[in-house]
Amino acid sequence: MAGNSFGRIFKITTFGESHGKAVGVVVDGCPPNIEISKEDIQKELDRRRPGQSEITTPRAEKDEVEILSGIFEGKTTGTPICMLVYNRDFRSKDYSYIKDKFRPGHADFTYHKKFGIRDYRGGGRSSSRETIGRVCAGAIAKKILSKLGVSVYAYVLRVGDIVAKNIDLDEIERNPVRCPDKEAAKKMYDLILSIKKEGDSIGAIIEVVAKGVPVGLGEPVFDRLNAELAKAIFSIPAVKGVEFGQGFNVVNMRGSENNDEITSEGFLSNNAGGTLGGISSGEDIVLRFAIKPPSSILIPRKSITVDGEECEVITEGRHDPCVAPRVVPVAEAMVSLVLVDYYLIDRARKNIF
Numbered sequence: 001m002a003g004n005s006f007g008r009i010f011k012i013t014t015f016g017e018s019h020g021k022a023v024g025v026v027v028d029g030c031p032p033n034i035e036i037s038k039e040d041i042q043k044e045l046d047r048r049r050p051g052q053s054e055i056t057t058p059r060a061e062k063d064e065v066e067i068l069s070g071i072f073e074g075k076t077t078g079t080p081i082c083m084l085v086y087n088r089d090f091r092s093k094d095y096s097y098i099k100d101k102f103r104p105g106h107a108d109f110t111y112h113k114k115f116g117i118r119d120y121r122g123g124g125r126s127s128s129r130e131t132i133g134r135v136c137a138g139a140i141a142k143k144i145l146s147k148l149g150v151s152v153y154a155y156v157l158r159v160g161d162i163v164a165k166n167i168d169l170d171e172i173e174r175n176p177v178r179c180p181d182k183e184a185a186k187k188m189y190d191l192i193l194s195i196k197k198e199g200d201s202i203g204a205i206i207e208v209v210a211k212g213v214p215v216g217l218g219e220p221v222f223d224r225l226n227a228e229l230a231k232a233i234f235s236i237p238a239v240k241g242v243e244f245g246q247g248f249n250v251v252n253m254r255g256s257e258n259n260d261e262i263t264s265e266g267f268l269s270n271n272a273g274g275t276l277g278g279i280s281s282g283e284d285i286v287l288r289f290a291i292k293p294p295s296s297i298l299i300p301r302k303s304i305t306v307d308g309e310e311c312e313v314i315t316e317g318r319h320d321p322c323v324a325p326r327v328v329p330v331a332e333a334m335v336s337l338v339l340v341d342y343y344l345i346d347r348a349r350k351n352i353f
Helices: 038-048 092-098 108-115 121-126 128-147 169-174 182-197 225-234 247-252 324-352
Strands: 011-016 022-028 065-069 081-086 151-159 204-211 239-244 285-291 301-304 310-313
Touching: 011 128, 022 128, 038 065, 038 128, 038 324, 081 128, 108 121, 121 128, 128 151, 128 324, 151 169, 151 182, 151 324, 169 182, 204 324, 225 239, 225 285, 225 324, 239 247, 285 324
Parallel strands: none
Antiparallel strands: 011 022, 022 081, 065 081, 151 204, 204 285, 239 285, 301 310
């Protein structure tokens, strides 16, 4: 009921707050003998960590992972895996100004109303820093998927009105925006930087692709693969919309255009985005999601205090003007977690029957 766990067989539980001592994750249900190293996990964390460029928050965190259990001599043991990252460079005093105020766009208001108390320092549990645990767990999920011939990658497709036209996967990690189009990446970077200088923020669209997914993952009706993937993506802070394949563009199509024809050699198109009836079709899983502009901005906004008095709020501190570049590894992690969980569910059924 608390909402801190995700998955059924390959299950994760994240813990910690933005300005607490540490954040982390417990992974339960991971198969034994999966080769995984601290470096494998750290590589993914380094892609998520702050301070990577001028267009990310300057919070200076190394985000170095510590593995407390579940991995021995470079392999998973089949027991719970606990990983944590200590918070080092937090400045709680930056948030004293909003101790008794609700920041517009943040979860301050709802957390306070629901629990009657909130950790105002950096958003506490509602902070995007919670996603560190997901990335740690996702690194293990990626390792499992690689043994199955499945790869998951994501990239920034759009920032504002600038859209990537060319998809060059080798370009994604070559620029700080994580855009697969070199020319578009430069324009996105300049746009984000200019908006940052104005004390404002901007949203983006991220695309995720999973290649090599076998046919048959997903359950009928309520536990469709695309439904679970949508839930996973929507659980990421700041996500406001998800679509698969042609997505909302299907309103402009006819059935004769949208249906993916099948031949003896396979599908002729992938408008469905890799699932049919909520079950993987063997085609690439393709999804996109919209990220809202970060709510922490330096432009005064109207709000109220905890006592209901009207006030004005400026969110001071160190913040991302666009979170999309750092959300890319989080999205890959969440998609990977879902795919591994559904693979293990499918394998369990086949072993039983």
